[in-house]
Amino acid sequence: SGPQASPVVVRYGPASDRFLTCQLIQAGEQLLLMVRDVTREARLEAMRKDFVANASHELRSPLTVVSGYLDQLAEDPAMDSDWHGPIEEMRRQSERMRLIVEDLLELSRLEASGKEAPREPVDVGGMLALIRKDVMARDTRPQQVVLRLDSSARLLGSESELHSIASNLVSNAVKYTPAEGSVEIRWWTDRDGGHLSVSDTGMGIPAEHLPRLTERFYRVDRGRSRRSGGSGLGLAIVKHALQRHGGHLTIDSVEGKGSTFTCHFPAKRIEAESGKAAAAG
Ligand code: ADP
Numbered sequence: 001s002g003p004q005a006s007p008v009v010v011r012y013g014p015a016s017d018r019f020l021t022c023q024l025i026q027a028g029e030q031l032l033l034m035v036r037d038v039t040r041e042a043r044l045e046a047m048r049k050d051f052v053a054n055a056s057h058e059l060r061s062p063l064t065v066v067s068g069y070l071d072q073l074a075e076d077p078a079m080d081s082d083w084h085g086p087i088e089e090m091r092r093q094s095e096r097m098r099l100i101v102e103d104l105l106e107l108s109r110l111e112a113s114g115k116e117a118p119r120e121p122v123d124v125g126g127m128l129a130l131i132r133k134d135v136m137a138r139d140t141r142p143q144q145v146v147l148r149l150d151s152s153a154r155l156l157g158s159e160s161e162l163h164s165i166a167s168n169l170v171s172n173a174v175k176y177t178p179a180e181g182s183v184e185i186r187w188w189t190d191r192d193g194g195h196l197s198v199s200d201t202g203m204g205i206p207a208e209h210l211p212r213l214t215e216r217f218y219r220v221d222r223g224r225s226r227r228s229g230g231s232g233l234g235l236a237i238v239k240h241a242l243q244r245h246g247g248h249l250t251i252d253s254v255e256g257k258g259s260t261f262t263c264h265f266p267a268k269r270i271e272a273e274s275g276k277a278a279a280a281g
Contacts, residue, residue: 053108056101067094096229103233110240117244119156121271124187125149131167141174144182151189154271161241168234169198169261177202194270197262205253214239245269
């Protein structure tokens with residue numbers, strides 16, 4: 001058989017309430033059209049998305065109440081000192097729950113907001129500089145966090161989603177790299193488009209985990225991720241937001257040496273530098 005185009009999903013029926021996938025497959029001289037009714041799968045998928053969105057939304061208010069009281073207890077001078085440790089731990093855990101709920105909501109929003117991200121011109125260099133500044137203010141971080149801007153081209157996309165992509169990758173690099181290590185954040189463009197990479201000299205990831213790394217809640221080492229306060233959803237968000245920009249993620253990593261996560265954006269998402277051309281002419 002020849003090259004396979006990926007299946008296309010179409011709605012049909014009087015109320016457009018059924019879903020089909022259609023796929024053209026070349027088999028020697030002939031072309032085969034494969035049509036499959038995927039209505040059941042599509043409905044289950046919609047139910048799953050609704051459930052996750054509703055459950056995370058519902059969890060938000062009770063969590064806010066619990067954290068609020070825990071904050072008050074932590075500051076109460078009359079509190080027995082035996083309780084200081086447990087209360088601190090409860091605060092850490094409720095903060096983790098809050099982060100998981102926020103990340104679940106963000107994923108739900110990405111899934112609900114259609115296929116294509118908007119095309120706002122985003123100053124990638126400025127955005128990365130702010131993210132770096134936040135990292136530098138942290139108590140624990142690798143000693144060197146370098147920003148390398150090889151392009152001033154703006155990216156046409158959703159500012160908040162691009163920020164989320166970059167800050168998730170930078171946070172991971174910082175989390176999984178020891179204090180004596182270093183992190184490099186880079187933005188460059190070439191004829192293929194724009195590229196944003198985050199490299200670290202951290203612990204790296206064994207090759208067998210790489211294909212599954214962007215799945216929800218997939219962690220190389222559960223204990224390590226929990227200790228560092230990760231939700232396990234960061235890379236799933238990165239992948240989803242990138243797809244909405246027509247981009248994709250590549251991961252290069254050597255265990256014990258470090259990792260490089262690179263986001264590739266298509267050329268049509270890079271703003272033509274018309275301002276500069278006009279000024280020069
Ligand atoms: P988490 O919130 O657990 O960091 P992510 O989805 O962001 O979740 O990442 C998934 C897993 O990939 C992490 O648990 C970690 O094991 C691994 N990982 C991600 N980034 C790095 C990195 N820069 N270095 C080493 N491991 C990483």
